[in-house]
Amino acid sequence: MPRFFIGPESDDTTRERILKAAILRFSTHSYEQTGFRDLAADVGVDPAYVHRCFGSKQKLFHEALKASLRPERLFVGGSDDLPSTLAREVLAECGANEIRPLDVVIRSFSSPEASRVLSDVLMDDFIAPMVEKRGPLSKKRAALVAALLAGVGILRDVIGADPLLDGDEAETQELIAQAIENLIDGDADNDLKEQSEPASVDDKAE
Amino acid sequence: MPRFFIGPESDDTTRERILKAAILRFSTHSYEQTGFRDLAADVGVDPAYVHRCFGSKQKLFHEALKASLRPERLFVGGSDDLPSTLAREVLAECGANEIRPLDVVIRSFSSPEASRVLSDVLMDDFIAPMVEKRGPLSKKRAALVAALLAGVGILRDVIGADPLLDGDEAETQELIAQAIENLIDGDADNDLKEQSEPASVDDKAE
DNA sequence: TTGCGTAGTCAACACTCGTTGACCAACGGA
DNA sequence: TCCGTTGGTCAACGAGTGTTGACTACGCAA
Structure with missing residues (x-):
């Protein structure tokens, strides 16, 4: 498939x-x-x-x-499984003639010519759809999720960092998923670690 | 200073x-x-x-x-404030003739010639010192922390993603710090969300 | 004075790259 | 038949790159 x-x-x-x-x-x-x-x-x-x-x-x-970013494949379905979906996608193996959603993104961060394009497209076709489909979520949090995913992709596939390549893949996936969940739902107020309210919707970045 | x-x-x-x-x-x-x-x-x-x-x-x-990575400045002092230290460093403003620890790293991920160097140096002079100074911590978790930091740096400074540039900086910093803390101390076993034990030391990546 | 190593310059080689203008062949409509 | 459009080729320009070999100037030791 x-x-x-x-x-x-x-x-x-x-x-x-x-x-x-x-x-x-x-x-x-x-x-x-x-x-x-x-x-x-x-x-x-x-x-x-x-x-x-x-x-x-x-x-x-x-x-x-x-054309390589296909947000409709990532941000569908129930919203609760978004973290594990994203974590799975970024670690997925893929054969020839297949690409993962961030593969093109993580290869061309350098080069100002490319990054000028990246800035717009990443915002319009990845972060914005994620905010739209995932309900109450600030663009800042979505951008941080994108940052984590991009960073993992880069260290793993571009740099070839060993700790992310071998070892227990399920554990890696779970760590990433939990970090994403934390970025989405975590409380942002300093020194308040209990998560009583359902994530404050403070979209100062809109 | x-x-x-x-x-x-x-x-x-x-x-x-x-x-x-x-x-x-x-x-x-x-x-x-x-x-x-x-x-x-x-x-x-x-x-x-x-x-x-x-x-x-x-x-x-x-x-x-x-010479640009100076791990001795990051991984010193008490171990509990590591997440906030790292989050502060990655968001810090810096004037001319100053650089932040990951500034060089995040600019040159592309180019196979540079990434071959990056792979080794990042492992020896950033991830390894972090594991060494921070007590019980697998290289995999340290690599994930590095991935988050690099991703944030790239989206913010290289790409210029607006949500990470403007808005409440303290909130951004707190979100990043909490995500790092989660990557360091979070429980990696699937479907177990309580954090009773002090982080399992499973260095399968060594 | 001679000689030698160091610091530094100069011009050029051998590429690679995006881009462009001239040109060509096929086809469909008037 | 003529003609414009589309799809495509060919050779070349101009700029940029890392790299190299020959060369110069200086200071120090024998």
Whole structure:
């Protein structure tokens, strides 16, 4: 059961085939590492054509990034299992032609050209949907959840930090899920550790 | 009170002045963005010389990164205030010629050349010292704390995510501190939410 | 005075990259 | 038949990169 379809073996238009190839490359390599020439070789066209199709590298990245984040797959269903769903997704194995929701994001944080795109898309297509679907939740808390997920993804898949790669995966997943739950529902008032009220809805960041 | 001294106005050797300039540049720009020519202009020498001083760009980055992480400033003192210390550090403002412990780290996650260095240094000079100084703590939990800190730093300073930039900073800090505390002391066994025992020391990642 | 190591400069090599303008082939409508 | 549009190729430009080898200037020791 592929988590996210990306099949190059379809009869799409050439532009769509390039876009899918771009998503796959951007989920494995950084913005700067990914060149028009590599992309063109993947699809079997001229490098100049992939440029003409999308106008500029930045626009191509924008489209690929937007298509790679699929919030409707993450923020559905009951709201209580959101932490474990997110924790599962960020640790999930995935085969060829599959990508996870944050794979493209975590590869291209550097490069100001890419991060200008990332800033907008991450806010509109990840944090905002999470706030919308998950009921009372400030954008700040959602951003912190995104930060944790991105950080784990980076340390694990980009850097290759051993403690997150081997060992008890179920334990890792549970730790992450609990931290997310804490970020969502935890009390933010200093020195008050009891959680009597159901999370204060203080959206100062809107 | 400067958090981390980096003063170019000293009478150091030229090599040391280059290294300090590199630390400053790497804390603001990514590995790929930072060129020998920029660095040379900062110090006022020839680009070829900064190369000869360090052998290669990767080696220069290695030295700069290692000098920028200063674990002895973070993991000292009583162990109970570690979460709030870390949360404060990652959100701290800092003026010119000052850097925060993870500033260099969060700028250069991309670029395989840099991440190969990052992997080792982050493990040896951040996660390992944290485990050592903080008593019973698995490397996995320490890595998750590092992931959260890095993620917050990236979303806030690299991407420029608004919800983490404006709004109540004290609340943000408290949320992060609680999440860290949860990652350090939280119970990892599934479906057991009470925290009676003082954190199981299960170092399967060593 | 000679010689040598150190500090530093200069010009250039060998790439790689995004981007562009000219060109070509096929097709559908007038 | 002509013609404009679409899909696509080709060669090249211009800028940027890390890196290298040859060279110069200085200070110190024999």
